[in-house]
Structure formats: C-alpha cells, structure tokens
Amino acid sequence: MQNVAMQPLSQNQTAVVLLSGGLDSATVLAIAQNQGYTCHALAFDYGQRHRHELDACARIADALGAASHRVFELDIGQFGGSALTSSDIAVPKDRDESSMDDIPVTYVPARNLVFLSIALGYAETLGASNLFIGVNAIDYSGYPDCRPEFIESFTRTANLATKLGVDGNAIKVHTPLIVMTKAQIISKGTDLGVNYAMTHSCYDPDETGGACGRCDSCALRRNGFIEAGIEDPTRYSTAHS
C-alpha cells in the first residue's frame, strides 16, 4: 500500500457534471468520464429563449456514457435582468474584443452560484462529493462567476453548507477548463472523442438551431476551431452569417 495516495473516506468517485449543451461542458463531461468518475449529468431549464441547448444536453450525455441525465426546472428568468432569458433585451452582436472585459447584458444574475448550489443539493442526495463545471477564466465573456476566486470561495461555502462537507471538507469542485484557451479545449475534447456537431453554443440561433455566428459565444467558438486547426462542424444559419 506504499506510494498510494490515500483519499479521505468521505470522498468518492461519483460526480455531478453540469451540462449546458455547449462545447465547454461537453468537454468537461468527457474529461470526467476519462478520469473514471461515475457521472450524473445535470442540465437546467431556466427559461432560456430557446430549447436547442437542452436537446444538445440529452444527446451529449447519452453519447459520452453518463450514468444518468436530469433536467432541473428553474425559472430564474422570472426576475428578468438578462438578455438570455428576457425577450425585452437584445443579444449583442459583433462586439469587438476590447469590450468583452465588460459584464455584458447576457449575464444572468448569480447564475453559476444558483446552478452550483442546486447541483450540490443533488450531489448530496446521490452521496456524490464531486461537482464538475466548465467555467473558463481565459476565453470567457466577462461574467464574474467564472473566475477561480469565485470557485474557491464557493467550494468553501459548499463544505460548510452540507452534511457531506461537515464530515470532512469532502466536496470538490472540478474546473478542468479554467485555464485553457478555447482552442485547447477543442483539441482536448477532440482527443477524447467528443463530437462537437452535437453541441450548441449560440445565444441567438434560428428556429432550426442554426448558429448566428456573430454573438460573443459564436465568435469565441468559431475562433477556437480556427486556432486549434480543427474543422468547425457548427451548422451556421444561412440567414445570419
């Protein structure tokens, strides 16, 4: 038994993996599966303006072999305040990169905090001590709840909030993408067999799910494929691009 890293008894190899239907979270699920975790995928129906993301979540969870997949209904949009959930606020297009440091109108108030909190409650009912989330502090859109210091603080809070945590700081929040560029994420996922044609990133797709190619999310994704030197399988809307 020498030279074997001992894991606290209260930790385990069961994980809740947050899925958004996008490129990042699909890659996170592939990484978690590859690391040997038993992965329970969790998606949120939070009053998004379109349903293509949820369809993508189900396809991805199935294709990558998640142990289960659930959709949590949460009408976070009932308070308004974001272009991602309110039809009164337009999704910005063709922003130049210098303005991406600002917090954009597509920001949903406290979204990652709410999603992680619910994922934690779900993890506790499963006895899972691992959460995986695809936040990224490099090629991100300026949301405050994507930063490493937020994740660290949430982890501490999570361990104080729950039975599992009380039993010995067992809860870990894994952010395997946090310091990767979009191109690196795409390369990693491609190595692990992710079919990115299944994923959906666009904030403002057409009725068939075709990507607009011009919102922040499309711009980051498109440039990522170019930088990675990997063919972009995204189906762009002919009306937009």
Next chain:
Amino acid sequence: MQNVAMQPLSQNQTAVVLLSGGLDSATVLAIAQNQGYTCHALAFDYGQRHRHELDACARIADALGAASHRVFELDIGQFGGSALTSSDIAVPKDRDESSMDDIPVTYVPARNLVFLSIALGYAETLGASNLFIGVNAIDYSGYPDCRPEFIESFTRTANLATKLGVDGNAIKVHTPLIVMTKAQIISKGTDLGVNYAMTHSCYDPDETGGACGRCDSCALRRNGFIEAGIEDPTRYSTAHS
C-alpha cells in the same frame, strides 16, 4: 456632513428578506423594516408538504408593510432526500433535546445555500445590496447551513459572484437572529408589533393548519413562548396535542 458615517456608494438601503412563514423570518422582516430598509419579501414554493407556510408569508409581508412580496417556484424536492419535501420519510416527533445536535431527516440538502443564491440573483435585478435571513445558531435544529461560518463564507462568495459585489464588496447578508434564543426572538418581535398568530412553524400540521405541537419546530417555538413569558397564540391541533 461631519460625523456622518459614509456608506460606500454601491451599498444602499434596499433589501431582499427571506420569508418562510415562521416566527423567525417574520421577526427578521420586522427588524429590517424597523432599521429603515425598503424590504422586498421573498418566499419559496419548494415542494413543501403543506401550503400553510406560503399563506402565512403573504399575511406577514402585508401586515409588516413590505414593499413587495414574491413567491419563487423551485421544486427542490424533486431530488428527494428530506422529510420536509418527501412523503416517504416521516417527520420525527418528541425528540429529546440531546438528539437535536444531530442533523435530522428534515434537513433539505443545501436549502439555505440555494435560497440565498436565488435571493442574491433577485437582489441584483432590484439593485439591492442587502439580504436578510432568519438563521439561528442557538435554538436551531442542527442544520449545517444555519451556522455563522456558513453565512460568512456565503457572503464572500456572493460578492465574488455578482456585478454588485465586483463593484466593491457591497453585498451584506444580515442575520439579526443568529445569536438570539427563541425567547429573545419572541420578545424582540413582540416589541416590534409582530402578530405571531399569523406565523406558522409546524413541520406536520393538520389540514386546517393547526400545529402538531410535537415536531422539533413546534417544541422550540412552544418553549420559546414559555421562556419569554409571553402568551403562545399558536393554534395547536386538538388531534395531536
């Protein structure tokens, strides 16, 4: 302008006050109103086994003069795991005080974390930098997410998660009851004019809302009125007590 304590610009006197319909949160609302905050009451419909709590929230918000009152629908019970939301788990009765240090089956996984996170998102859409919650570390039922260290950690996380927080650690989580006994809470609320007949604490009421008098919550409440020397206005079920 001398001798006036300067408040950071990003702080304000607008608050979101979490209401549960019980004695504690009604007292918190009375305290926040008395301190001059403009209070927006927020209750959760989270798949409780009974609706008397939500009826009580509406009565309390109205009686104490809250600026608004909203109910957020959140089916946290869909994951199971607690006697408060699952009809498969019985509410414990007549527990002796020595066992109240254990985490009971009425614990809802990560409930306060989830509620505070959603309240924070709501606060951000209102531009409110204050949250009020009636957690209590003295006469509590052994839930980990009622402890001061949890609240402190959540506050730090909240400031890292949001636009308001990014602008200067503006978000404050107020826990005016945290070191008060149940008797002190009842005395304080009585001084501030709270009508406790409007509040509902019981985990297992009869069909008319009559309190069982025997669950942890009833036991704490009943003893509180006795210790405070204030007449208990609770309507107890004749079938139970």
